[in-house]
Amino acid sequence: MNRDGRLGVGIIGAGRVGPVLGAALAGAGHALTGITAGSDPDRVEAILPGVPVLDALEVARRSELVIVAVPHGELPGLVEGLAELDAWQMGQLVLHTDPAHGIEVLRPAAARGAIPLAVHPAIAFTGTTLDLRQLAASYAAVTAPAAVLPIAQALAVEIGCEPIVVAERDRAAYAEAIATAAEFSRQIVHQATGLLRGIGVENPGGYLSALVRSTVDQALSEASPTVILPPDE
Numbered sequence: 001m002n003r004d005g006r007l008g009v010g011i012i013g014a015g016r017v018g019p020v021l022g023a024a025l026a027g028a029g030h031a032l033t034g035i036t037a038g039s040d041p042d043r044v045e046a047i048l049p050g051v052p053v054l055d056a057l058e059v060a061r062r063s064e065l066v067i068v069a070v071p072h073g074e075l076p077g078l079v080e081g082l083a084e085l086d087a088w089q090m091g092q093l094v095l096h097t098d099p100a101h102g103i104e105v106l107r108p109a110a111a112r113g114a115i116p117l118a119v120h121p122a123i124a125f126t127g128t129t130l131d132l133r134q135l136a137a138s139y140a141a142v143t144a145p146a147a148v149l150p151i152a153q154a155l156a157v158e159i160g161c162e163p164i165v166v167a168e169r170d171r172a173a174y175a176e177a178i179a180t181a182a183e184f185s186r187q188i189v190h191q192a193t194g195l196l197r198g199i200g201v202e203n204p205g206g207y208l209s210a211l212v213r214s215t216v217d218q219a220l221s222e223a224s225p226t227v228i229l230p231p232d233e
Contacts, residue, residue: 094110140159
């Protein structure tokens, strides 16, 4: 890490998550060292103009912080594969964004001296700069060794989120909660808009927008604990 706390950040994974987090960290003053190739290079270039496109090995070797934002099933093999190629470095920060994994999946990197961090921003990413606004109003689940937990929390703050610590043993339950909220909400909206479309309502998504948002807001409010202030003395 540089004296001023700024890092050289590399991104492995050019889907919806990686480029957005790279843009958020660049906005916080970090330097982007490279990103792996993705299926939509024009979208990535629009979010991260001029950032070098490199293979995963070169991204890891160039970077002080490596963000690994790949699909759930690819994460263990990628981390292990880069370890076998001696890509991970002593003191390097390695951060993955998978909700279901904690830091155990990064053990091959940690065994080579890297610092494992798990940070999952709890938003539905679109893969565009619109996500930066969403990040600024969201939370992130953070898992890290106790000694470096403040680093993980600081990085969550720098991408715009409020960090919430989730224990390693609780990551599976956390991932289930995230998947349930996302999939159930999506299915219900699709079902309701389909019914309205079937009776001839034009723009059923727009018609339900205020209802769905206000209902979800009310449900979230009801699910949050009520803070009872002590009476004035």
